[in-house]
Amino acid sequence: MFGIKADWSLDVYERYFTLGDYSGGEVRWCAGCGDFAVLNTVHRVLRDAQMPPEKSVAVSGIGCSSRLPHYMGTYGLHGLHGRALPLANGVKSRRPDLDVWVATGDGDCFSIGAGPWIHSLRYNVDMVVLIFDNGIYGLTKKQTSPTSLSGTKTNTHPFGAPLPALNPLTTSLGVTNVSFVAQVVDWNPPMLYETIKAAHQHRGTSFVRILQRCPVFSEEFTKPLQDNPDRFVVLEHENGIPMSDAVKRIFGNVVEHDPLDWLGAMKYARDEETLPLGLLYRDPDAAVYDDFSNVGLNTSNEDKIAAIEKAFEQFAI
Numbered sequence: 001m002f003g004i005k006a007d008w009s010l011d012v013y014e015r016y017f018t019l020g021d022y023s024g025g026e027v028r029w030c031a032g033c034g035d036f037a038v039l040n041t042v043h044r045v046l047r048d049a050q051m052p053p054e055k056s057v058a059v060s061g062i063g064c065s066s067r068l069p070h071y072m073g074t075y076g077l078h079g080l081h082g083r084a085l086p087l088a089n090g091v092k093s094r095r096p097d098l099d100v101w102v103a104t105g106d107g108d109c110f111s112i113g114a115g116p117w118i119h120s121l122r123y124n125v126d127m128v129v130l131i132f133d134n135g136i137y138g139l140t141k142k143q144t145s146p147t148s149l150s151g152t153k154t155n156t157h158p159f160g161a162p163l164p165a166l167n168p169l170t171t172s173l174g175v176t177n178v179s180f181v182a183q184v185v186d187w188n189p190p191m192l193y194e195t196i197k198a199a200h201q202h203r204g205t206s207f208v209r210i211l212q213r214c215p216v217f218s219e220e221f222t223k224p225l226q227d228n229p230d231r232f233v234v235l236e237h238e239n240g241i242p243m244s245d246a247v248k249r250i251f252g253n254v255v256e257h258d259p260l261d262w263l264g265a266m267k268y269a270r271d272e273e274t275l276p277l278g279l280l281y282r283d284p285d286a287a288v289y290d291d292f293s294n295v296g297l298n299t300s301n302e303d304k305i306a307a308i309e310k311a312f313e314q315f316a317i
């Protein structure tokens with residue numbers, strides 16, 4: 001098989017993967033759900049990287065977005081609520097050759113999964129973490145999530161969510177050894193593609209918060225943002241994520257921001273009136289836990305047994 005490049009020359013591959021190779025079961029999200037855009041983008045990024053489907057694994061917790069592994073033609077693991085990240089860390093630590101993706105939502109990651117979220121960012125294992133943030137528990141039909149906007153009427157707070165919403169960007173940026181923090185919207189395909197592609201290419205834990213449409217239970221979370229692109233500021237820099245002219249025409253506010261600048265990233269992350277889009281922060285030199293957890297992976301069974309026996313010897317009386 002072969003792939004045709006822009007200059008009409010040919011790359012010859014032993015196998016050439018099409019989008020269909022990354023597709024899984026019948027998708028059952030609601031019509032108009034932003035999750036479709038993310039799923040299609042993940043398929044495209046994998047196709048463009050020509051990643052063998054059997055070398056990728058999608059891991060999730062519980063929630064609407066956590067159904068993503070079912071819709072992938074790769075390996076997948078649909079885990080427990082809030083536990084996608086520990087599972088993904090485990091997969092990557094034993095199988096560093098696999099390309100690991102995590103799909104998790106605001107309820108799954110920022111509430112019951114808050115502990116694993118913080119520690120996973122610090123461990124900085126090489127994987128992509130996609131946060132489908134729709135500001136609501138959608139699968140269980142409209143309970144307040146940590147990112148529900150203050151005043152949102154939900155089944156758990158029928159008179160309106162009483163607390164200010166958690167800011168996942170400032171929280172993530174505050175974690176020691178965090179290495180990649182980006183924010184994007186699901187309704188702009190070019191930006192979504194470039195952001196997820198950059199996350200996939202980064203070595204370390206790439207945290208991508210996706211502001212995601214849930215037209216069934218939390219239209220008020222994204223509709224005002226869709227209707228008013230001036231609520232956003234697009235971050236642009238040669239060290240950041242490329243933004244096409246078409247993207248910049250839609251979102252008029254564009255600023256230069258070097259993602260190596262942590263203080264600048266925090267400044268944009270804290271601004272809840274004008275929300276940043278693009279790459280807030282990237283640290284290419286952050287420690288990657290894979291470099292530690294991979295040590296000794298190829299040890300033979302005989303050597304493992306010998307090491308265990310040696311360890312036991314120190315307890316001999």
Ligand code: SF4
Pocket residue numbers: 028029030031032033034035064065134138139213214215216217
């Ligand atoms: Fe998507 Fe909301 Fe439907 Fe869940 S409930 S599938 S998030 S539109």
